[in-house]
Amino acid sequence: MAALGFLCATAVGVVAIAAGLAGVFGRAWTLSVPWLVPLGGLELALDPLGGFFLALVGVATIPASIYAIGYAGGERRGVLAYVGFVLAMCVVPLAANLMSFAIAWELMSLACYFLVLHDPREPGAVRAAWVYAVMTHAGLVCLLAGMLLLGAATGSWRFADWHAAAPGLTALRRDAVFVLLAAGFLGKAGVIPLHVWLPLAHPAAPSHVSALMSGVMIKLGVYGLLRAGFDWLGAGPVWWGVAVLLLGATSSVIGVLYALVDHDLKRLLAFHSIENIGIILIGVGAAMIYRPAGLEALALLALAAGLYHTLNHAAFKALLFLGAGAVVHGTGTRNMEELGGLIKRMPWTAACFLAGSAAIAALPPFNGFVSEWLTFMALLQNTRLAEPALNLVFALGIAGLALTSGLAMACFVKAFGISFLALPRSEAAARAHEAPSSMRAAMVALAVLCLGLGLAPTLVVPVLLGVARGLTGATAPVEVVDGLTLSVSGDFGSLSTLVLAVALAGGLMLPLVALRLAGASRRVRRAETWGCGRVLQTSRMEYTATAFSNPFKRVFDFFYRPAKRLAIEFHPESRLFVERIEYENPTRSIFEDWLYRPVLGTLSAVARRARAIQSGSTNVYLAYILAMLLVLLVLA
């Protein structure tokens, strides 16, 4: 029964990919049912940008749903919400007027809420769902306010009319609308400082849902930003792009910094989603800066880089979440300090997780590297702007992106190394079992996709340039030379991951042959790891995740503000004998302390004050209503 639901979702995914690709390649399609809902009725339209995001939904949905058959096949709870979630996500990029969009958006959020609340007994799930609901509705308020402002100014609820009427708006109104829409969409995308719901909600949901939330749902926030910033409002002033680029750089660095000190496997991945959204926004922001300056070719390149990273992140983050789900399935824990040694008991999962780690750490020849390389190519050409202030913004973006990829590499050494390598740190990890075949198939398919997207940028980039061209309109600065090499702006940069992969494979083979020719010993002896003279090796000698991330904690202590807690219990007879040592080194969130707590504190203080007028007497309430009516009548 439940498996049937997941099969339906798979079918929806297949249709979404087919329809989405048709849209990407220029097939337009509209559907209008004016009587169905008020304010213009239901209206759907397919264009290249919508098609791209529709296909993206399919790319993540198919493996996630197949995986779910093995992961949650017998569980009926949440299947309806899951299918509804997938359908709503398919409708969002198709919506062509305010009402259709708002309904699809809200259905998506609601279905996601129920999926986060999948297991209310799990610690933290209720709070996660609550924070998610508050943040998503705060975002919705911003979105609706922005859209209503835009609708009132242009006199239409259809998106196509907004695009036509946008140049006639006053600058102030355009800025106001952009800020409201950006706040709503970026909150959904999980950009810092609107990210608080994300690391709570992703781990609470089942893993196939986390994969979709991270792989697709937060990307629909990016979709909205692209729609608002390029389509509905036309080309905006430079400061929009500067703001988006700086937000992106901040999100990417801070996201990965949080991930480094988190030892819950799924929370770590959730923080990396914040990071990757940041990388996408660096590309989008660069495009928004280039465009008003008239450098449309560079804007196109930056936008295509952002779209490529969107696609790549959907592939590798879905893969990593499914891998984390397999770990939870096999061991029953998400805490990295209790894992270890899984590579021997779960070889398939380990290999797939390694592929995903290499992809997210931007290691060549995997897909993450290609999109980061394209982003660098777009950023590095900013000298054509000839405006030192903007050039410095770009320099910060470049440094931020470089720092992010370095830290991401470090973080995935931790995530993979501590979870999968060396000796198991707990009974649960020692008795882990490999995931069933449907889960393995989904992970292998995504791992192959990650490698494929990395090896074949010459096939992907022209398609993405086609999608981006609909938003900026220019000739692309990218050429495909002899079918293998991407060449950017003439001789500025070139890359061929396929040739690189062949060269790397050759480099792997060469020492094998050379060692044979050099007469090297081919014998391998097995022995215990050297334990400084100790006879027995146990998992207690291993480096822990906490220890691994400690250098980062110390280097960035101004950001983490770590608080050390040490509790030692001595033997009652003598302080020379220690019975128990408890050591904790937690970090504090700047955003919760300095942003959310003051805001929430103010809100509840205002609410306490307002309680004074709440007497409980019906007569007084009637008097309030009368007074309000009078005021309204006078004002009208």
Add this chain to the structure above:
Amino acid sequence: MIAGLATALAQVLVVGLGAPLLVGVLRTLKARLVGRRGPAPWQPYADLRKLLVKDAVVSTTTSWIFRVTPYVLVATMLVAAVIVPVLASRTGLPFAGIILLMYLFMLGTFFLALAGLDSGSAFGGMGSSRGVAVAALAEPTVILAVFALALRAETTNLGGIVERFASEPRLALDPAHLLAFAAFFIVMLAETGRLPVDNPATHLELTMIHGAMVLEYSGRHLALVEWAAAMKLFVFLALLANLFFPWGVSSLVEPVPVLLGLLALAGKLAVLTAALAVLETLMAKLRLFRVPELLAGSFALALLSVTAVFLVR
């Protein structure tokens, strides 16, 4: 095509065979500077041969990651040897971007750090943790220093940068150039595990990063790891020599200019090696948590270099 392949092969041979000699010369020089006689410069070859004939001892704790890593390290360095303009500016591969090169090094670091964790000993984990911390903090400096170069050469292709600076020598006298060189030099020390960041001569747990990660390796595996480390030093020094002082690098792939390129490279490497030896003799190892300050300093230099390019044009 054939000339390109021949150059690529020549570069691989020069880097692969020259790297142990470079390390040997560096050790001899350091020994002489402190008044010891030291081993002969070709001692590393003998060390490698000795390691190759020994059996490899592999811990029962480890997985395939541990056994694959030495090969991955060598593979990344061999590809790097093809990409970097060592003898000629345009080499075997049709693309040779500096960003690709940096990420290729990162691929090696990633696997080396995993292998360090794989043995399950505290030393390996400690080395991995420190190693990735240094690599991650060095990354922005590298990219910014590269950016400063790419800005003025208007390309990120290594061959293009070399040709541009070779054809317009006055570009190389710019303050931005010298700042970028200083930044890149400091990063080179961090990336290749030299003093004052890491101590290549000891196996003491207080000082070591690279040494800790590879502690479990033996026999031919250790030989490959050490060879790859030597090649990394060679490639970085060749980058410093040819990117910032591109004189003598051949733009043609013909025997005579390439041979001249080899001579020029030998001269430049001799100067850089001597400088490195003097520096390592004069300097003490920094405390681990002072290293980020050093890297921040080099980051500031790189940022200044980029700013100088923007403002002085």
